[in-house]
Amino acid sequence: MTNTASQIQRQAAPAAVLRYTAFDLNGAGGNPAGVVLDARGMDEARMQEIAAEVGYSETAFLIEEGERRYRIRYFSPLAEVAFCGHATIATAVALAEREGPGDVVFRTSAGEVPVETRVEDGRTLATLTSVAPAVRAVDDADLAAALTALRWDAAELDPALPPRIANAGNDHLVLAAGSRARLADLDYDFEALGDLMARRGWTTVQLVWRESETVFHARDPFPPGGVVEDAATGAAAAAFGAYLRALDLVAPPARVRIDQGEDMGRPSRLLVDVPAGATSGIRVSGTGALITN
Template sequence: MSSHTLQKLAAFTSTPEGGNPAGVWIGDSLPEPQEMQRIAAEVGFSETAFVAPNKGSKRTVRYYSPEAEVPFCGHATIATGVALGKKAGSGTYQFATTVGTIPVEVSEYCGEMRAALTSVEPKFELPSDTLLKNALSALDWDVDDLDSSIPPARAFGGNWHLVLAVKSKQRLDDLSYNFGKLKQMMLDDDLTTLQLIWRENDGLIHSRNPFPVGGVVEDSATGASAVALGGYLRESNIINAPQNINILQGEIMGSPSHLTLFIPKKGGITVSGTAVILSD
């Protein structure tokens, strides 16, 4: 029987009260898919990362929500990076995921472990009229609520996300949606979360991420949607790369999270943050 550890960490935060919790399972070899699904459901967080082998810079990683396997998860990757850093030290780890190899750079700064992942090549496309109409209906939003400077888009940085930007923070703060309706729409369109944003200024974006397909009403920090957003902003020429953007998420939920986005001129998008251990 292979040895393994299971830790619970909160990613994109320096305090246990904030961030997005993730399970991090590290062992000699990955369990069978049904066992990973069982463990993820038992942990109960939006995602649990399963990592093997126990040593070395190259690791195979799989991600499971309580209900299904997820191709890629940003906050669980950051949590895993910090967990590996605390166990094996700083350095660059190569995560072999189902969407490709993700480099994760782990370093210590001011006494804290920090992890930075660089996404696969991002891409985006315009949503269909039907998708946009159904999303707005499920959210009880109106076209007039949207910020025309950041048009709606389907964006990819490992998973597909629907990006909807609104004109006011109040519209974002007042989020309330039809769980079943939104979940079905997302399943039909292969969406992992909705990246709902309000841009305060060029360097600061507020974000909320409904995640009903994972059985979670809302994610408090979503690294995968952050890199997808960064890629969309660059590829659509909404911003001039290179650029750094801070994303604040989870504030309304009482789990404030801080994601740091670096958008280079080309290639994958980097998101970084800290993580704290909640329990072993």
Template structure:
């Protein structure tokens, strides 16, 4: 077993950028309790545990400091880069609890092909409760982008907001955690603002993952891509960039490729910590 430390979705030339992730290679001997303990000791939002590693395949499980989750985008990018540096082939099939995720890998960056995504309406009492936990008002929402419940490997309630809202976001972490625990939301809560046709800013509260806010969230970015396609908000095929993490001191950049149909792809760079 080897424990590696990476930062994923980095920005060129910025040593503070990217979301930290643990990557544990050759994890066959570890129990669930062992994996949870290692994830808690590392203290990152997620750690990936890889077993049955072959040149073109691996079994991957993901743990936050609190629990196992089905999928993690930034830890997948980090794992892909780690395997490329170990001599993996150009594409590695990751068998995750969310499904099989093909990952194109290189020693500097990786592209994951997300599992099938879904988009559902989000409103009513649940939206009101979520806004209250986020300390937001309905007037803070973007009238052109409806809230939605998205899945890109993990469940995420997507909250698009107007200009100026992200900078003053100060969510009630205890209230968000109670809501996440009650609803079983293992993913972050992406609060996003559309800067331009192909550029988004995002903040992602994540107390269920043991941190206040996640610096970069690949599964939420994949879900956002599906949302934009379903609502006809981009011209197909499309590429959009999600900028995240500046408020946490970890500015990150996520590239989302959206085909006219089929699975969304998410690309990012990774470096060792």
């Protein structure tokens, strides 16, 4: 029997998959991502296979298009994702360690995302700028279904931070808990929430609790990607920055800190810079490091 070109491609030598953590906190925690720096010749099926084998919430695949310009695609273990913040940071750090710090441009399925890298205190810090964001109301029936799947009551929400759909590359439902204890007690119906999110095209649910005017704690269920919870979600952080600006909850220019991953034992820190202008991209910064064990 004759093999097709696609079959031959899949039987080729395994791709070199790097493993990096992004948004770590003083060298600990963070969200791991797979990084394939040269994905030339790979089809979608092969990328999906690799992402499933790696098992992280996302793996990024790069194809160079010019000097410090790349096409980047992101795959969860179950499906392709238009934009992933932590895998973007991880990939930028991996490139900086090989090519030196500086500016790169990633062409994502959501649009172009410029990233700056620099070294601070011996660590590589990367800053992405999102595509133009948007924030809109959430349908009442969808909100009720999400709360039911989360096993949350509407009375447990923070009325000062109303539910919205925020997008800075993909859609995220933003829900604010009225207490840190409510946020810490995450025990949701994986199938029900995943089905709802898949129908509505939501990438994660951005669950937050406000510690202060500029410090938030977050948790991000990601059942459409086959992941119970993300340890650090750069795409959701960018969307949340847009949410804060749209609802006049910060006065731009402003910097917001998001602490995530604490409740799952992977402490992560995301720094979100919110510029003025309704359509200006949101900047999200964090460190990254090669996973060696």
